[in-house]
Amino acid sequence: MSYRGIPAGYEDDEDWCLSDMVQKITVVPDITTAAGLNNENFDRNLSTDVNNWFESYKEQWNSYKRTPAAQHNLKVMLMRDPDPLLLALKLFANCPGCNNLKNKNLALFILETICDLHTQHPEISANCSDNTRMVAFNFVKTCGMVPLYKAVMSTYELKKICERLVPKIKELITQGHFKDAAHWTINLQITHLFSIFDIIFPLILQDKASLAEEYLNVAKDLQLPTVQFLDSLLDKQKTVLEHCDEILMKYEYKDVKHNVLSYRPMSKLVTRLAKKYKIETHLTPNLNFTKACSYMHYLWHKYQDGGMSCDAWRELVRDAASTRLLQMDLVTNVASYGDYEEAQYWLNYFNIPLEDLPSDMRKNFQWHITAEKTEDDKVLLNTSNESTNSTNSGGAINKSKRSNSATNNLYLTLNLPIESVIIIDNGAKFLEMLDYLESQLLIAFDSEWKPTVCNENVISLLQMATMDRVYLLDCLSTQLNDELWLQLGRRVFNNLEILKIGFSLHQDLRMLHKSLPLQLNLNTKTCYLDLREMWRRLKYLQIVKFPYDSGFNTGDSLCALTEICLGKKLDKSNQCSNWANRPLRHDQIVYAALDAHCLLQVYQVLSEMLLRLGLDVDQVVDEVTTGKTGYLFRMKRVISEQNDGCSTVFSPKTNLPKVKAVNAQIENNCTINVKFIADSMLYGLSKELRKLGIDCLEIIRDNLGPYIDIAKRENRYILTRDSRYNLFTEMLPRAQCLQIPNDSSVEQVLNILRLLDIKIYDCNLFTRCLNCNSNEFILALRHEIQMMRYGQALDEAKNACERNVWPYEKTFQLLNANKDILKSKATYRGRPIKLNRIKSHILRSKEHFYICDNCGICTWDGAHSIHGSVMEVILFNNSETASAAGF
Incomplete structure (x- = not known):
């Protein structure tokens, strides 16, 4: 038996298979075959002189690769030929690796050189024939280099043979080269000759949605049909894959990323394309149905969790459930959670026959109705004992009402008579309001808008509050013209003499600027005080004790701020409601007025706290509104010295243990003695501290015990925030725990240096490993x-x-x-x-x-x-040291 062709030592190996060896042989086709017009072969033979030069040139290339001299010599040779574009293709075809272009490839270098030469001498294309153009296209058509596509198309003027290239591009599509076909059709501007299923949809199937979007940016006539087709795949009667089965079989797409053919990624794509190409919402019914369903499910959960009143819930759902399918989905969803009473309400409201429900749900409804009638009969029999029987239905209702009443006592109430809440919906009231507001020095404002699914949010109500009045401006009123809004912007919002306070002002100002013609001067920030920013700074410096701060408050919402300042939360059950409804409900009016007026109450409490500490309120406000730092840090050090070195000032009633601040001063050898442990959520902070030579460990495990032991043993500060701060203060003295705001790591470092008065010198920089903290x-x-x-x-x-x-x-x-x-x-x-x-x-x-x-x-x-602002602090320290030394 002959073993010819089998490597030595494998003759008796049963696992060796000749077919395996044959399969590893790849036959590389000759690129000159059928490269010209009418599938003619391309003649790549060079003259003797050119061939001799090229052999020498290839040797030089192997030694030196890309150099200016190599490109110059090639350009000189090309310019000597009567048809430089044709010669470049011949040289290209004689290069090793012309079938597989790479960045360090001689073949690619030749094409780049001829394209560069054409930009310098456009006249060299005068003798270029259509056959040469076709050869140039065939040589690079599937190389995948988009810049080269554009350069070759321009150099060889491929648009002149555009009609001849269309069949070639269709061949690329048949062979599955959709990406290359997309780039060629975009560059040649022939997207109108191809359908959605030729290029766009195959690209989406290959998870190349970004290229499909680039294609649609040019193929404007396909934007709407593409979005509508993709929206049709979101019909929930079948899965996305089932919708595509017939199309996949018809067009025989081979390379399909099946993760794309699922509901979530497809709906995200339709959402993005519809928004990008400004497709009207009624043209994407399936997407809108999904959004509306998700929106109503969200409202239902919010209502169930007690974060929304019944009136607010029903108002928004009436507006959202605009079709029979949405109404059926609403009833089905509510019933699936066992709330048949609410489901029955919507059945009656939408006039949905019980027979339209699924059979199993219909049976549950019928059973519930029967049980409800039986319960009603029991209630009627026990009416004589209603006052004493606490277990009957009426007693349960009364108990629920008493419970709700007790719960309401936990919430903040409006301390103004309802007559002081004025609705502004006409010009006369508006002008009277302007005259009053213009005379004020302090105004709080807030805004409300109706939550929407498919449309952009637009402000429906603007609240302007003073200490004794609250104005509710109806932004949807047709009697309030642009001139009135311009006066409000000029006389109040852009008035530098009036301090406007709010909470998370960035969002409100952005919405006001977008929704109303106020012409706000957003660059003038000194007359806007964000209470959230003020609160953040005071929390960070730990120089005040809030009146009702138990140490376990979490979050940074206005509700949390009112709780620690005023002792009660805000009732947010009407926050998410239909603010576009007119007239507004009484509880909506009260909520809107309180949402703005409570800001003034909080500001008053904060001002009194600062005054008791001897701080200048105007300076604090100026520091917050301008974004500056310095005054609060200086006062922090003064207060700390007055309180025996305690880094946190507590109320006299507080019995928390006081821990002396860690010594953060620099010894004569410039060693920094202050040490930290940074929580893992403060990503990047430990690295920035280590750059300065500060010893900073990082929490990398969930078990906090060892880190607590280290902090106690080595007297380290804990750097953390949010709910973790409360967790650490239970195990360590509060003075040893610092709440770090959600700033950039550079701002965090600057605040820490100022807070603890840490001096950093040149000799400290980069003296710790940024990876492990070692020195x-x-x-x-x-x-x-x-x-x-x-x-x-x-x-x-x-x-x-x-x-x-x-x-x-x-x-x-x-x-x-x-x-x-x-x-x-x-x-x-x-x-x-x-x-x-x-x-x-x-x-x-x-x-x-x-x-x-x-x-x-x-x-x-x-x-x-190291960031420039941090370096300024270091240079200042070094200059102080030099001055003290007499230099």
Whole structure:
């Protein structure tokens, strides 16, 4: 038996199969075959002189690759030929790798060079024939390089043979090259010749939605049909995949990402395209149905959780359930949660016959109705004992009402008579309001809008409150013209003499600017006070104790702020309601008035707290409105000194233990003694602190016990926020826990430096590993890194470096790399040295490298940077030190 062709040693191996070896042989087609017009072969033969030159040129290319000289020599040769474009294609076809273009490929270099030459000398295309154009297209049609497509199309003027290229592009589609076909049709501007199922839908199936969008940006006539077709796939009678089955079989799409053919990604795509191309909502019925269903389900859960009143719930649902399908979905959803009484209400309201419901649900309804009648009969029999029988139906209702009444006592109430709440819906009332508001120095404002599913939100009501009045401006009133709104903007909102306070002002101002013709001057922020920002700063500095702060309040909402300042929450059951309804319900009017007026009450409490501490309220307000920092930090230090070094000021009634602040001063050797433990949610903060040489551990495990022990043992500050702050204060003194606001890591660092008066000097910078917090490093010179990385060092580098690290001493432990380190490529602690992080250009330009002895990370001077605002603080400290030393 012959074993010819089988590698030695495999003759008796039963697993060896000749067919396996045959399958690994790839036949690369000749690109010149059928490359010209009418599928004629392309003649790539070169003349003797050109061939000799090209052989020499290829040798030079293998040695030097891309150089200006190589491109110049190629351009000179091309310009000598009467048809440079044709010669470039011949050279291209004679290059190795012309079938597989890559960035360092000679074939690609030739095409790029001829395209660059054409931009300099457009006249070289004068002799270009249609056959040459077709060859150029066939050579690059599936290379996948979009910039090259554009360059070749321009250089070889492919639009001149556009009609001949259409069949070629259809061949690409048949072969499954949808991405390439899309780019060619876009560049040639022939998108109108192809349908949705030729290019757009196949791209979506391949999860190339971004390219499909790029295609639709050009194919404007296909935008609406595409969105409507994709919306048809969202019909919930079948799955998206089932809707596509027939199409997939008809067009025989091969490369399909089935994760795309599911409801969620498809609905997201339809939403994005409909918004981008401004498709009217009635043209996407299935998407709108889904949104409306989700919206009503959200409202139902909010109502069930007690975050919404019954009136508000029913108002919004009446408006949202606009079709019979939505009404049926509403009833089905409510009944599925067992609330047949509410479901029965909607059956009656929408006149839905019981027979239209599914059979199993219809039976449940019938059983519930029967049970309800039986219960009613029992109630009638016990009417004589109604006053004493607490278990009957009437007693239960009365108990529920008493319970609700008790619950309402927990909520903040409007401390103004209802006559002081004035609805502004005509011009006369509006002008009278303007005269009054213009004379005020302090105004609170808020806004309300109806939640919508498919349309943009528009403000329906604007509340303007003073201490003794609240104006409710009907933004939907036709009697309030643009001139009146312009006067409100000019005389009140843009008036620098009136301080306007709000909560999360950015959102309200953005909505006002979008919805009303106020012509707001948004650059003038000094007359707008955001109570949320003021609260955030006071919490961060911990210089005040809020009147009703139990230490367990979570969140940063207005509801939480009113609770710690006024002792009661806001009842938000009418927040999500139909604010476009007219007339407004009484409880809506009360809610809207209270939402604005409570801001003034909170501001009054905060002002009194600041005054009791001896702080200037105007300076605090100016600091918050302008975004400056300094005054509160200075006062924080003054108050801390007055309270025996306690970093947090507590109310006299508070019996919490006081812990002396961690010493954050700098010794003569510039060592920073303050230490931190940063919560994992404060991403990036520990890294920024370590850049400054500050010892900062990071919480990386859920078990907080070991970190608490470290904080107690080493007197470390805990840096955290939100509910975790309350958790840490249960186990550590509050003075040792800092609440960090949701700022950038740079702002957080600046606030910490100011709060604890930490001085940072040049000798502290980059003296801790950003990865593991260690301050022990190994100094390695350039040639030593080269020896570890490449096995040998360059001769010119061996004597170029000296072990002179810094012109001054650094505050870290620095060891030298010895022979054992170079041989083992590991630190003194046995950690592998991570050399791959050092790029070749860094290795050529840097002389000293620092290896963390604890984790093996390599760094160098300039590997990391410090933000400019932080550097200003450091430079200021250094200048102070120099002045004190007499320099």
